[in-house]
Amino acid sequence: MSIQSTAQREQLEDAFQVFNQVSGQLVDSYHQLQQQVARLTAELSSARNDRLLELAEKELIANRLTRLLETLPAAVVVVDGDGVVQQFNPAAETLLDGIQVSDRWSSLQARLFRPDQQGDECWLRSGRLLSMIERSLDPESGKILLLIDITEKRQLQERIDRRLRLSQMGEVAAQLAHQIRTPLSSALLYTANLAQPDLSESQRSRFSHRCLERLRHIESQINDMLAFARGGRFELAPVAINDLLRELVQHLEPACQTFGANLEYRSGLSDAVRVSGNQAALLGAMTNIAMNALQQETADHLQITSEITDCRVLVHFRDNGPGISEQDQPRLFDPFYTTRADGTGLGLAVVQSVVLAHQGRVLLESRPGEGALFSIQLPQLMEAAERGDVAGNRRGPSRNRAVRSSA
Numbered sequence: 001m002s003i004q005s006t007a008q009r010e011q012l013e014d015a016f017q018v019f020n021q022v023s024g025q026l027v028d029s030y031h032q033l034q035q036q037v038a039r040l041t042a043e044l045s046s047a048r049n050d051r052l053l054e055l056a057e058k059e060l061i062a063n064r065l066t067r068l069l070e071t072l073p074a075a076v077v078v079v080d081g082d083g084v085v086q087q088f089n090p091a092a093e094t095l096l097d098g099i100q101v102s103d104r105w106s107s108l109q110a111r112l113f114r115p116d117q118q119g120d121e122c123w124l125r126s127g128r129l130l131s132m133i134e135r136s137l138d139p140e141s142g143k144i145l146l147l148i149d150i151t152e153k154r155q156l157q158e159r160i161d162r163r164l165r166l167s168q169m170g171e172v173a174a175q176l177a178h179q180i181r182t183p184l185s186s187a188l189l190y191t192a193n194l195a196q197p198d199l200s201e202s203q204r205s206r207f208s209h210r211c212l213e214r215l216r217h218i219e220s221q222i223n224d225m226l227a228f229a230r231g232g233r234f235e236l237a238p239v240a241i242n243d244l245l246r247e248l249v250q251h252l253e254p255a256c257q258t259f260g261a262n263l264e265y266r267s268g269l270s271d272a273v274r275v276s277g278n279q280a281a282l283l284g285a286m287t288n289i290a291m292n293a294l295q296q297e298t299a300d301h302l303q304i305t306s307e308i309t310d311c312r313v314l315v316h317f318r319d320n321g322p323g324i325s326e327q328d329q330p331r332l333f334d335p336f337y338t339t340r341a342d343g344t345g346l347g348l349a350v351v352q353s354v355v356l357a358h359q360g361r362v363l364l365e366s367r368p369g370e371g372a373l374f375s376i377q378l379p380q381l382m383e384a385a386e387r388g389d390v391a392g393n394r395r396g397p398s399r400n401r402a403v404r405s406s407a
Helices: 002-071 090-095 105-112 151-194 201-230 241-259 279-294 347-357 382-386
Strands: 075-079 085-088 121-123 129-136 143-149 237-240 262-267 274-277 301-309 312-319 361-366 372-379
Touching: 075 090, 090 143, 151 201, 237 241, 237 279, 241 262, 241 279, 241 301, 241 312, 274 279, 274 372, 279 301, 279 312, 279 347, 279 372, 347 361, 347 372
Parallel strands: 262 301
Antiparallel strands: 075 085, 075 143, 121 129, 129 143, 237 274, 301 312, 312 372, 361 372
């Protein structure tokens, strides 16, 4: 019996020892759990404070953006992916009469904007001119529109342009009056001489001829002035370069005979090569370049050639005159600048104006004593280029010829 009691007591002691160990472990785990809960509570509190601070900053930014949109003079309209207005600022409410949230933007455009408008600038039916900038709301669907009223800016620009044109017109009128005064005085003098009763037929013929020359000189000056004033205002159509150059040669042959000069013409183009332009304006510009060459004191030979380089048509005018000095070259195309005593200073300015209006360039190469090379560069009309009708070196020159005229 004592042996059994002893065994039970030992079992109880072992059980009590195990219980003490488990109790100690539970206490340790509880302390660790308390520490972890305290740490997580601190982290949660810190995260909550950070979140509250972030929300406060975002609220501050949102408030500032709201105030900015309210005070912004430009109209701002937010449109969702379905084309429905979701938000707009007071400037948009003022500019776009009757705009409401949930309105369809397409309906607003049809009601408020003039039809058939393209580009970034558009007119309202009320007469206001707007500059409209459109940006996507990525990653959201929809877009944001910024509309700026530029009516007053455009009116101011037009007033400035009008005053500038009036100023230029006054300068041109003064220059024209100065240019015309000398030949007009000569014409009046010759006309007065014609009134004398004792003139012989030869004298009367000479005075009439000189008077007619002066009047034609005045007419040429006025025509140059009008051509310069017109600038790029003319209708465009396909122009066959070879036909244009053949017509130019026909125009120049009498002048070459008058000046005692040789005219040489060679085309490196096929008859299919065309440019988009105005044939009369281009003919006038090329005639001006050619006449400028023929009127040089020592020039007795003018060569006109044509070619294509990188889909651009080049027409070259080479003379054997005295050449152009380096100091004169930068101003050669300025209006009213001339190196000749009887020049108007408008011929090459007209050339520059016409060629620029055709999206082209005028090139000049010259050295004193070595003549001058003027080149007109024009973009080729691509309809012909796409058909393969380009330079003569692909299909051979079409009806190329050399023309020589002399006194």
